[in-house]
Amino acid sequence: MKVLIGFLLTLSAFAQTDTQWVLQQNTLTYHVSHPLHQTDGISHAAKGKGVCHANQCDFLIAVPVKSFDSGDSNRDLHMLQVTRGAEFPIVSVRTRLPESDSKSEDIKADLEIQFAGQTVRYTQVSFRLEKQGAEIHVTGTIPATLSDFKIDPPSLLTMPVKNEIPVRVDMVWHQE
Amino acid sequence: MIITGFRLSRFWGFLGISLHFALSVGLLAQTAAMGVLTGKISDSSGAPVANATVTATSAETGQMRNATTGADGSYRFDQLPPGSYVLKVEAAGFKTLQILSTTVEINKTTVRDEALGTREIGEEPRATPQENLPNAPSSTTAPSLSDLGLTPEQTRGDLKEQALLDKRTHMLKIHQRMGLITTIPLVATVILGTGAGGKSEGTATRDAHVALGALTGDLYGITAWYAIRAPRIKDTPKRGPIRFHEAMAWIHGPGMILTPILGAMAFQQKNNGEKVHGIAKAHGPVAIVTAGAFGAALLSVSVKF
Numbered sequence: 001m002k003v004l005i006g007f008l009l010t011l012s013a014f015a016q017t018d019t020q021w022v023l024q025q026n027t028l029t030y031h032v033s034h035p036l037h038q039t040d041g042i043s044h045a046a047k048g049k050g051v052c053h054a055n056q057c058d059f060l061i062a063v064p065v066k067s068f069d070s071g072d073s074n075r076d077l078h079m080l081q082v083t084r085g086a087e088f089p090i091v092s093v094r095t096r097l098p099e100s101d102s103k104s105e106d107i108k109a110d111l112e113i114q115f116a117g118q119t120v121r122y123t124q125v126s127f128r129l130e131k132q133g134a135e136i137h138v139t140g141t142i143p144a145t146l147s148d149f150k151i152d153p154p155s156l157l158t159m160p161v162k163n164e165i166p167v168r169v170d171m172v173w174h175q176e
Numbered sequence: 177m178i179i180t181g182f183r184l185s186r187f188w189g190f191l192g193i194s195l196h197f198a199l200s201v202g203l204l205a206q207t208a209a210m211g212v213l214t215g216k217i218s219d220s221s222g223a224p225v226a227n228a229t230v231t232a233t234s235a236e237t238g239q240m241r242n243a244t245t246g247a248d249g250s251y252r253f254d255q256l257p258p259g260s261y262v263l264k265v266e267a268a269g270f271k272t273l274q275i276l277s278t279t280v281e282i283n284k285t286t287v288r289d290e291a292l293g294t295r296e297i298g299e300e301p302r303a304t305p306q307e308n309l310p311n312a313p314s315s316t317t318a319p320s321l322s323d324l325g326l327t328p329e330q331t332r333g334d335l336k337e338q339a340l341l342d343k344r345t346h347m348l349k350i351h352q353r354m355g356l357i358t359t360i361p362l363v364a365t366v367i368l369g370t371g372a373g374g375k376s377e378g379t380a381t382r383d384a385h386v387a388l389g390a391l392t393g394d395l396y397g398i399t400a401w402y403a404i405r406a407p408r409i410k411d412t413p414k415r416g417p418i419r420f421h422e423a424m425a426w427i428h429g430p431g432m433i434l435t436p437i438l439g440a441m442a443f444q445q446k447n448n449g450e451k452v453h454g455i456a457k458a459h460g461p462v463a464i465v466t467a468g469a470f471g472a473a474l475l476s477v478s479v480k481f
Contacts, residue, residue: 048324059319060319062326071416074348074414074417074418081345084338088220088293094318118293119293156478157478
């Protein structure tokens with residue numbers, strides 16, 4: 001009986017063993033197109049964590065809206081205003097992936113993004129994974145649009161920017 | 177009789193124990209077949225939303241359960257049959273949130289923390305459109321913002337700053353449009369200026385030049401007022417083309433004051449039948465430099481907006 005209980009406890013302990021992923025390096029880049037020129041806003045300030053349990057990993061990535069730098073403080077403040085970045089200061093991305101995905105080279109993820117006071121889900125977003133020891137280099141592009149988040153396109157000289165604001169993701173995750 | 181009585185009491189005793197055992201097993205089985213759904217409702221800043229109504233509707237049976245969030249924003253559904261649930265969160269002053277897929281598993285606690293967006297005045301409550309995804313987030317282990325080391329100060333929204341940003345953008349939009357409008361009489365004034373001075377004896381061109389110059393000055397004043405009065409946002413060091421744009425203002429600003437003064441002197445001299453002389457001769461060059469700085473300022477934020 002004691003052996004059985006011991007075996008069950010051991011099994012239970014193994015079943016509940018969690019692994020974690022921590023975001024180590026990141027570059028998030030949004031791209032805006034205007035008839036007069038193109039702009040990229042870059043942030044390296046994202047924080048992220050993934051917790052794996054029962055073969056499923058839950059990831060959360062958060063980045064302050066203010067941290068995006070387009071090279072022009074006036075434009076950044078304007079972007080902060082139109083995206084309601086003071087009211088909703090954090091962009092968060094959640095996803096749940098099978099633990100086995102960490103062994104794949106290409107994955108598709110369903111993302112739940114909270115931004116500008118809206119929650120929007122993007123399905124089957126492609127990411128490329130490159131294993132580097134205990135780290136994984138993840139790259140991909142989230143096909144975001146301004147209208148998804150009910151953001152009025154900012155304009156210059158009465159010409160609005162394009163609705164599409166693809167966000168390029170370049171991250172290095174470390175397994176702990 | 178004693179033996180019979182003993183046997184009878186033992187019978188009832190066994191029956192009692194058996195019934196108790198059977199009921200216990202039944203209750204245990206019932207408990208084991210259920211799940212728990214819990215979580216916290218917060219606003220966009222992460223502050224808990226109390227008295228929010230959370231409704232869990234079974235996707236399979238349509239059975240509904242309601243819960244109200246406590247002071248800490250938490251809600252809890254005990255004894256939920258396992259399956260997929262539609263979760264609806266309603267709270268006064270917030271947009272109604274609807275999550276189409278939340279899975280409750282047997283003997284497990286599903287944690288679903290959600291943030292509500294603020295509803296603007298006059299806006300009708302409506303569900304956030306979301307899709308039923310195969311691997312959508314729904315888990316007991318999902319990390320939270322605090323797990324990432326973000327403090328409440330970092331995640332809390334600042335409505336005052338947002339209002340300041342809104343005002344700033346509103347004023348700068350007017351500044352931008354007024355600047356564009358000002359360009360039209362400015363260019364016309366410069367063009368007419370070539371025929372207004374020098375050896376020209378006619379007064380019509382000169383009068384039109386003066387009138388357009390005055391209009392330009394007025395419009396410029398309005399344009400500048402909106403830029404100067406636009407709120408400043410603290411902790412935002414200036415970088416990029418806006419620095420050049422503002423540097424140009426130190427040229428065209430004084431130029432816009434000096435040009436009409438010199439122009440008035442030149443106008444007076446011409447009206448007296450004199451040749452423009454002295455400092456008034458600088459009217460033309462100052463006007464050109466001013467217009468050039470104004471154009472450069474406009475282009476600096478247009479080409480790299």
